[in-house]
Amino acid sequence: MSMPRRILFACLTLLPTPALAQDFSQAEVVVTGARRETDGFDESRPVVGLRRAADFAILPVTVTGDTRDQEKRRGEILAMVKSAIEVAARFGVELAMGDEVVEPLTAANYRNLGFTTDNRPDTDRTSFLAKVRIGAGVDGAVARDRISRFVKAVPVVGRAEISGSDELTLSLVGPDKFRGEILDIIAADAKAVSGRLGPDYGVEIKGLDRPVEWSRAGLTEVFLYVPYNMVVRPKGN
Numbered sequence: 001m002s003m004p005r006r007i008l009f010a011c012l013t014l015l016p017t018p019a020l021a022q023d024f025s026q027a028e029v030v031v032t033g034a035r036r037e038t039d040g041f042d043e044s045r046p047v048v049g050l051r052r053a054a055d056f057a058i059l060p061v062t063v064t065g066d067t068r069d070q071e072k073r074r075g076e077i078l079a080m081v082k083s084a085i086e087v088a089a090r091f092g093v094e095l096a097m098g099d100e101v102v103e104p105l106t107a108a109n110y111r112n113l114g115f116t117t118d119n120r121p122d123t124d125r126t127s128f129l130a131k132v133r134i135g136a137g138v139d140g141a142v143a144r145d146r147i148s149r150f151v152k153a154v155p156v157v158g159r160a161e162i163s164g165s166d167e168l169t170l171s172l173v174g175p176d177k178f179r180g181e182i183l184d185i186i187a188a189d190a191k192a193v194s195g196r197l198g199p200d201y202g203v204e205i206k207g208l209d210r211p212v213e214w215s216r217a218g219l220t221e222v223f224l225y226v227p228y229n230m231v232v233r234p235k236g237n
Contacts, residue, residue: 024176026174027101027173027174028055028096028102028103028172028174029100029101029102029171029173029175030098030099030100030102031054031169031171031214031222045213045225045227046228048185048186048189048225049182049185049223049226050178050182050185050223050224051223052224053134053135053220054172054220054222055134055170055172056131056170057132057140057143057169057220058130058169058171059144059147059166059167059168060129060130060164060165060167060169061127061162061165062125062127062162062163062165063080063081063125063161064118064123064160064161065080065123065125065160066122067158070122070124072158073122073123073158073160074115074124076157076158076159077115077124077125077126077160078110078111079158079160080154081105081110082107084150084154084162085105086107087150087155088130088150090150090153091147091150091153092132092133093130093132093146093147093150094131095128096131097109097129105129130150131143134220139220140220148164151164170222172214172224179226182212182226183208186208186228193230200234202234202235203230205228206228206230207227207228208226212225212226213226213227
C-alpha cells in the first residue's frame with residue numbers, strides 16, 4: 001500500500017547515509033566520461049542530480065628516457081620528475097599521482113612512481129598528473145596553457161624527455177560531501193512529479209542507499225548523482 005505523500009517525503013529527506021566501503025568525503029577523484037566503477041549497480045544515469053564545476057583540470061604528463069644503462073636511465077627520469085616538482089608552483093600547477101583517487105606528488109614520494117618499458121629496447125617511462133584549480137577566470141583553456149608552459153620549463157636531464165597529453169580530464173574533491181544536496185534535488189523532483197499527476201498518485205523511490213556516483217558533464221563540469229529509481233503508482237495499489 002502506498003505511503004501518504006507527506007510521510008514519503010519525510011522519509012526521503014531523512015534517509016541516512018549508508019556506510020560505504022571507501023570514504024569519498026575528502027578524497028580527490030578523477031572524473032572521466034565514464035561513471036565510477038561500482039559492481040552490482042544499474043549502469044543508467046538518472047536525469048536528476050547535481051551539476052557543478054570540477055575542482056581541477058588535469059593533463060597526464062610522461063617522462064621518457066632511453067639511456068642504455070637501466071640504472072642511469074631511471075635515475076635521469078626521476079631527476080627530471082624532481083625538477084618538475086620544483087618548478088610547478090611557478091606556473092600555478094600542482095602535481096599528483098593516481099588513477100582514480102589522486103594524491104599530491106612531492107619530493108618525499110616521487111620515487112614511488114612506477115616505470116613502464118614503452119615496448120622499445122632500453123627505454124623506460126613514468127607518468128604523473130599536472131593539474132590546475134578551476135575558477136576565478138581559470139577555465140580549461142587557461143589550464144592547458146599553464147600546464148603546457150610548465151612542461152616546456154622543466155629542465156632536461158640526460159636523455160630524458162617530458163611531454164604532456166592533450167586529453168584534459170577533471171578531478172573533484174570529496175564527492176560524498178554533496179550527498180545531502182543531491183537528495184534534496186531528488187526530493188524536489190519527486191514532489192514536482194507527484195504534484196503534476198494529482199492527489200490520486202504517489203511516488204516510490206528506490207536506491208537512495210547507493211553511493212554517490214559521478215561523471216563528466218562538460219569541459220570543466222561534473223554531474224553527481226545517486227543511481228535511484230522512481231516509480232509512480234496510483235494510491236491504494
